[in-house]
Amino acid sequence: MPKTVRWGVLGLGNIAKKFADDIKLVPDCKLEAVASSDMSRAKSFASIYKVNRFYDNYDDLFKDSEVDIIYIASLNNNHYKHSANAIKHNKAVLCEKPLAINESQVKDLVYLSNERGVFLMEALWTRFNPVFDQLLKWISEGQIGKIKYIYASFSFNGTDRSHDSRLFNPEKGGGSLLDIGIYPLFLSYQLLGYPISIISDAIKSETGVDKQIAMIFSYKDSQALLYSSFSHNEDMRSKICGERGEIYIDSRWHESKSITLSNNKKTKKKIEFIGKGYFYEIVESNKCIREKRIESNKWTHKNSLDLVKLMDTVRAQNNIIYPNE
Structure with a gap:
């Protein structure tokens, strides 16, 4: 055993x-x-x-x-x-x-x-959930051809939370980027790798952390439009567009149980999770x-290092600094 x-x-x-x-x-x-x-x-x-x-x-x-x-x-x-x-x-x-x-x-x-x-x-x-495995399978099979564009966002309305909450307090590592923006960044990085250039712009809360932030990751032949926010709710559906088709991950995409491939025809798969994911x-x-x-082969130490470097770059562009850094 x-x-x-x-x-x-x-x-x-x-x-x-x-x-x-x-x-x-x-x-x-x-x-x-x-x-x-x-x-x-x-x-x-x-x-x-x-x-x-x-x-x-x-x-x-x-x-x-x-x-x-x-x-x-x-x-x-x-x-x-x-x-x-x-x-x-x-x-x-x-x-x-x-x-x-x-x-x-x-x-x-x-x-x-x-x-x-x-x-x-x-x-x-x-990264470990079955819908994401299906996404990687379709891409590796060439079902949508070379990826040209990714759109991913993560938002919820946290405007009722206090300045001392984990969302907005810099002492607690607050801000939408570290809390939920990490998911769109992860998707782009996992599918396209480390970008050539990053453009970002944040709207800050009174505490100095980002309450919403928009990012464009540019690659040699592709782009990713990424966004996170504590300012509002939204239908969190992501899309991955290639030269031969598209893949849509239904809301809320980071924990979705359904995914759709659209090339010459539409193929929708619903996958039940064991437990909550x-x-x-x-x-x-x-x-x-x-x-x-x-370390895991599915999410390595290098992957974590690359992801935090991306977040560091975005924070530097927007002068988001945490105490004792």
């Missing part, structure tokens, strides 16, 4: 609840311990998900000898220090996106992963741990 991979979860907000639901669906996998800075939250979470141990501090989770891998679901500004501390305690890490807030921090994490021989992956769950990145992490690998 495969080794049972024992998980810990650090940071017990809404996304951690969805993640914990999906852990229960993965064979040979167990949620072993959870940690929060708030004991009542940790105790409640552990009770709901029937977890053996819960902590009101993160150090005890790092030191827990019965945990193999920790899912980091804390605020953006804490991803770096929590991931680094986990790796230093020889815990494998699946860290929510963004892996860290700048290239320097991601470089440090990759160095630690390599030095310690410990698995590290950014939790870009879209986190199942697939959990499976990939478990596989890498069992194979004693420090």
